[in-house]
Amino acid sequence: MPFTTRALARTYASSPASDPVQQDAEAETDSAFTDADALNDKDSKAAKAKEKAMWSSGEGYIRWLRTEGARYKHVNKGQKANWLGGAVPFATNPTFRPPPPLSNDMQTLLHADVVKGTKTVGQLAEQYNVSKARIEAIRKLKAVEREFRRQDLPLQHAFQSGMESLLGARSPINKKTMSIDAVLERTEATARDLHPSTGVERDEEQRWDANIGQGGAFGNRAAQGSREGVERTVWEFRDEEMVLAERVAERAARESVKSKGGVAELVAEADAAPETPEHAHQHAQAVRKTKRESPSTTAPSGHKSPFRFVDTSGAAAKVQGKRGDRKRR
CATH class of the missing domain: 1.20.5 (Single alpha-helices involved in coiled-coils or other helix-helix interfaces)
Structure with missing residues (x-):
């Protein structure tokens, strides 16, 4: 020493x-x-x-x-992701290890194979070492891009290129020949296969296919959120078909109200409906409790005031009427 x-x-x-x-x-x-x-x-x-x-x-x-x-x-172009936390994006959360990002060229190649229909989604997931849920997300993303182009809406290509450079997403296309580089594509697929998140995704999908557990990240989010004991976040995933069905039901309810004469008539009918004895008793108790807790509005003795406080709520009249009925009986 x-x-x-x-x-x-x-x-x-x-x-x-x-x-x-x-x-x-x-x-x-x-x-x-x-x-x-x-x-x-x-x-x-x-x-x-x-x-x-x-x-x-x-x-x-x-x-x-x-x-x-x-x-x-x-960052050098094509360089792997250089996180502040080493192998994880967030140094204080080492358990969060997201799957490797896919470049736009890779997503386009995957979507083209999906559109061809020569292979199933499961076969494509095994070939590219990408989860089936991720392939479905790519299909929806490309559908949105196609709709943007149809409406002549701009796409953020500069932002996409910059993020791919920062995240180290490599394209399987050789920029010199503008053709698919089989060696590079196979290398990237092998790297995705060795990533720890790939095994987790496969395990969750296998459990979902076998109807084991809640399905994890690849199950029905709407069905999982409706279960008791599940804490909902501010933003929730909503199934498109369920949202459409809810809109149709709301439209039918509005049309039904209009056909019956409007909202005012329905409110008047509800007010005119006789209340149950139990509800009237609870309302009378609440009125008495409010009177006990509220400050006295009676003027001091010997003081004459030109103002007189009158209960216009109608609750006191109902209570007095019921007391009179009891005395007459």
Whole structure:
């Protein structure tokens, strides 16, 4: 174990000294080390304060981008994803390992095979090492792109190219020959097969196909969300057919109301309907409780006020009428 200079000096100082001159020299040495420690602590505090001020002003982030952050800001084209957390996108969430991104060229190639219909979705999933749910998502995405082109709406090609470069998504098409590179395509498929997320996706899909469990990320989200005990998020997946059916039902309900004379007639009928004895008793109790809790509106004795407070809610009249019926009976 290596010794520092100060440790050696203290060891030497702790040994029995026979010469007073030697003891004075040792005391001066120890004092010099103490002064050096105080200076180091002072310099350390000053450095920390300076660093804090630098980061607060924004200069620290700029300096970080010029040094360590340069490899995250400037990425070589075709380079694999260079996450801040190493092999995971978020350093504080190491369990989150999403599947490798697919380039737009790869998605177009996959969609073309789906449209051909020569292979099933399961066969394509096995060939490209992509989950069946992901293939279905690509099919929907390409349908949206086709609709955008039909309406002459712009597509964000620049954003797509930039994100593919940052995420390290490689295209299976050779840009020189503009043809599919079989070697590159096979290499990317092998890399997706070795990724840990691929095995998780396959396991979830196999469980879903075998009707085991809730289906995970590949089951019916609408059916899973309706089950008791499932916490719903702000954004929920809604099945398109279910949304369409709900809209048709709402339209039919509105037409039914219109055919019966409108909303005003229905409200009037509901108000005119006789209330049950139980409901009337609960309403009377609520009125009495409100009167007890509300501040008194009676003027002090000997004070005459030109104002008189009258209950116009009708609840008091109902209660008084029922009390009169009881007395007559």
